[in-house]
Amino acid sequence: MKKLFLLLLIFSSFTTFGQTGFIPGFQSKVTFGSGFTVLDEEIEMMQLKFDYIGQFALNPYISLGAGTGVRHYLDFDYSASGNDWFDFDFNQELMIPLYGHLQVRFLDKKASPFINTSLGYAFGVNLDSDVKDFYRVNFDSNDARFKSGFIADMSTGVSIRFRNRLGIVAGPYFEYQQTERQVFERTDGDAVAQRKEELNLFSWGLKVGLTF
Numbered sequence: 001m002k003k004l005f006l007l008l009l010i011f012s013s014f015t016t017f018g019q020t021g022f023i024p025g026f027q028s029k030v031t032f033g034s035g036f037t038v039l040d041e042e043i044e045m046m047q048l049k050f051d052y053i054g055q056f057a058l059n060p061y062i063s064l065g066a067g068t069g070v071r072h073y074l075d076f077d078y079s080a081s082g083n084d085w086f087d088f089d090f091n092q093e094l095m096i097p098l099y100g101h102l103q104v105r106f107l108d109k110k111a112s113p114f115i116n117t118s119l120g121y122a123f124g125v126n127l128d129s130d131v132k133d134f135y136r137v138n139f140d141s142n143d144a145r146f147k148s149g150f151i152a153d154m155s156t157g158v159s160i161r162f163r164n165r166l167g168i169v170a171g172p173y174f175e176y177q178q179t180e181r182q183v184f185e186r187t188d189g190d191a192v193a194q195r196k197e198e199l200n201l202f203s204w205g206l207k208v209g210l211t212f
Contacts, residue, residue, distance in 0.1 A: 022060045022108065027165045028212050029053040029067075029103075031054040035172055035205020037073055045093075046204045048072040049175075053101050057165075060108035064101070070094040071122060071177070073146070073201075095177065097122040105159055114159040114169065122151040122177060149178040155207065170208040176200070177201040 030052055039046040046083020049072070055065025073093040105112045124146045157171015180198045 006176060022057070022161070023164050024057050024059060025165070027055050027057055027063065027065075029055060029176070029209055031169065031207045031209030032205025033205055035173065035175075035203045037201050037203040039199055040199055045073045045075040045091075046174075047205065048074065049203075049205075049207065051209075055101060061105050063103040064194060065103075066099065067101050067118065068096065068098050071097060071151075094125040095122040095146060095148075095151075095179075097151050099151065099153070110162070111158060113159045114157060114171075116153070116155045118151075118153040120151055121148065122179070123148045124179065147180045149180065150176075151178070154177045159211075161211075165212055166211065167211045169211065171206070173203075173205060174205050175203040177203070 012027075031050070033046045033047075033049040035049070037047045049069060051067050051069035053065050053067035055063040055067075057063045071094070073095075075091040097120055099118040101116065101118045103114060103116045105114045107113070153173060153175040155171055155173035157169060159167060159169045161167040178198075178200055180196050
């Protein structure tokens with residue numbers, strides 16, 4: 001009888017440890033990330049990203065919501081001029097996304113693998129930068145160089161709940177950004193040829209976040 005009681009006590013302890021005390025409801029999530037962005041072999045940039053997501057947990061596994069944030073693309077380019085000297089260029093692009101968000105946790109435990117996906121639209125912001133040389137392509141400094149376009153994100157990793165809504169998330173992400181830029185190319189003399197160029201940006205990196 002004592003052995004049976006001891007086994008029941010141990011089982012109860014493990015069950016209590018595994019439970020999250022989860023209650024469906026609204027939850028906020030803030031994440032920060034850093035990654036690498038590439039377009040073919042032509043554009044290589046560092047991406048800094050911030051997201052705020054408001055989501056409603058339908059059950060311990062599935063949450064639906066919407067979010068916004070910042071996508072900051074940075075490029076430090078040392079490019080050679082025609083005179084064989086090196087000139088340092090700092091280039092940056094800023095996007096503000098709005099998107100729908102789906103989160104799936106695979107276990108109703110304190111620690112669980114998860115997968116997130118987001119679909120939406122990112123708006124280009126004019127930084128009014130004096131930088132005009134971007135891989136030897138000249139841009140109008142008064143024109144938002146990266147235009148608004150479709151954005152999609154997928155991430156995975158580990159989600160740890162400390163209490164019902166308080167927790168942390170961490171893991172790799174992959175993001176696709178569809179955009180275009182206005183290109184001004186110098187031809188003979190002072191003539192300038194203007195055209196639009198469609199871009200498909202692919203970013204991947206790591207992000208961490210807090211849920212509350």
